[in-house]
Amino acid sequence: MHTFLAALFSGTSRGAIYALVALGLVIVWRGAGIVNFAQMGQAMFSTYIASTLITQGYSYWVGFTVAIIAGALLGAIIDILVMRPLSNKKQTELLSSDSMRAAVPVIASLGILGVLQALAGIIWAAEERGFPAPAKQEGFSVAGNVMPFTSFDLFVISLVLFTLVITTLFFRKTGVGLAMRATALNQEVAKLSGIRTNRTRTLSWAISGAASSLAGLLITPTSNLSPNTLDLVLIVGFISAVVGGLDSPAGAVLGGLILGMVISFVTFFDTPEDVFISILVVLLLVLILRPRGILGRKDARRV
Amino acid sequence: MPAVLKIENLVTRFGSVVALDGVSLAAQESKITTVIGANGAGKSTLLRTISGLERPASGSITWQGQSIVGLRPEDIVRMGIAHVPEGHAVISELSVEENISMGSLFRRRKFKSDVAQAIDEMYQLFPRLQERRKQMAGTLSGGERQMLAISRALVSRPQLLLLDEPSLGLAPLVVEQIIDSVNILCRSTGLTVLLVEQNANTALGVADHGVLLALGKVVADRPAAELKADANLRAAYLGY
């Protein structure tokens, strides 16, 4: 019973982090029509910046805030330097096919990931370093027993829920959110409506960058920080987004939770080596049975 | 009546294809000017070049005394030109409300109170849209979608409306309705309209001035009534 609860709680807090990553992916997808594979590279990079500040004596929260701002800036820079040139007319004329047009931003984002990882290696070397947590890592005490649930977990979950609410409200109720969705769905009509599509897209990238930095900051205490730490987190985050529906923020959270639970239970009740295969099974199941994701709405471009 | 839109020797190319081959025309203020011609004559390209979606190779476009060649579409909208492109002019995955709102977003800061009023006026003009406010635009009928597209453009209170083949794929009765509404709007608010149409009859029936385009060149540029009466021209270029 205790193991079950432990698995449950671990799954929830893990799931919350995957949900954050998935949210970041959903934001870029909804705001820019691209899946950003470099996302965790951005997170890793900003977390390194935070780590550097903290080791130099600044408080955790200073590092935290700077990292999130750095993440937003990094996202904006990526859009301006790479994604904007990619989406201009000449490009679309050079590539005659739809599938190549979809593949090119993916390849570009993989390139960006490579650059970020290499840069991190050059600046900070590839040794793993630890990273502090802002809250205690011990479990709560309830009725004399120690629960497998720490105040840090609580912090993570509430932060994710908060982000989810803000994101959904932002997209549905604000003008900027509408502009972002319009830009991603049909750039031409958006332009003809007077929407500054370039600026809007950059904003999506900045917001997504901030969200992924947040995810990076939250997951790093439980593992160690190195240029490749977050690769797996990105994969699981991507799958969470696909499972929940690439165009749905709520789906991202749901997907994150599902995957968090799956991984947690497989780790606790089976063996950690089966994690990848179980993730793969979940992904394939969703892609076969419900390709647009559990909460996905429109006929997303899968074929 | 002064000409608010002046186009001179406009050339637009797609690779080696010349879509506009030295087009010159003018649109008079508060009048409906229609551009007619067969398929492939370059009519849509003309509108797209004016609204900034395409860049001309050479030539000039002057709006209210200012040159707009090379400006971005979103900036041209802000100068008072609204373009309703043919075909997919609405975003199916957004609701009717959102589609209309979209057109007014850039005005929210300066003209906050007017925005709400403008949106209301659209619903008055096309009551069918009011009924379907919350529906996804993709679920609307063809005629309703066209009304929605026009509303999206009009809600930005333009001085020039570029309307591209509003009759495409629509039943004659619906087309009549839509063109009538646009006509009324033009006469009552002084809106300048540049109407591209393949259905020359309908267009010439409501326009003040007509320009006949063939293979990217202007073949005739006359008052609409004259064009309509010219049977030879019609037979040669429009097939009836």
Add this chain to the structure above:
Amino acid sequence: MRDVSDLKAHSIARKSFFRTILFVIAVLIAGSFFDAYNQAQLAVVLVLFIGVLSVTLLTGISGQLSLGQGALMAVGGYANALLMINYKLSLWVAIPLSIIAASLAGLLLGIAAARLSGPYLAGTTLVIALAIPSLANRFISVFKGDEGLPVDVGYPPAWLTSAVGELSYEKWQLYVALPFAALALFFASNILLSRTGRMWRSIRDNEIATSLNGINFSRQKIFVFVVSAAFAGLSGALYGLRGLVGPSVYPVSLSLTLLTAAVLGGIRNISGAFIGTVIVVFLPDWIDAVMGNFHLSEQVTNFLPPLISSLLLILVVVINPAGVAGIRLHKGK
């Protein structure tokens, strides 16, 4: 009609044959001028070239982006190693069998992925690419986990050494890789020039039109996966013969390396695949040659090659997606 298509097939085969012969001659000449180190590098180029061809066929020609080619290489590598070690088969027998194994894996991959496209396809193949190495850790008794399985190309047979004299290890590596690379080149060239190639291109360029033409779309897509997996498996088997088959030999980044090579050289044709492979393999050496004069810390030198190749990848994709070999043909196909 039958005569015409036979004729076409003949002339295609002849063209491919000539290309292959030229290729073999060029490699042999280069090999004789290289020192031992560069001969070994050249062998690696030949081996990876086959893997990059798998990307060219799958992504460049049929337009399906897969990030799992490295995993298919691993399948080929492991199959080969197991056959050679457990069943004592010679590499000339084991390799064809490994190709079959990899093709089967490709079949499974294709069935799973045929309905996907774009980022969904990329992400799924990436996950599969991760899942396969974890299998190695799961069944440690068979796959020997991180330790891996040691295999190598062995020694040249007596008849060869008596014919051409003593061969260095590097030269032998080259001579083992060459026939396979030549075969791969021949088949790839054949496919590209044939009707099959045209069909694959139409999948990439216009999905709707292709399916309307009555061509069984999904089946062709899966077929491309199988063929591309065969190439990847061959490459993986040869790659493992450098000394070790293990998870460290086929990391996730291997798929990215193949993709980078394909894009840098020009993703749409064979010469592009070769150019890209040369760039990717020799880049660290070139960087060393240039930067050797500056005294850089190990930190920097370790990460400089991946930094530069990633930057190049971005530049190529942004400026001209058709890559180096495709520079002149951006108006055509």
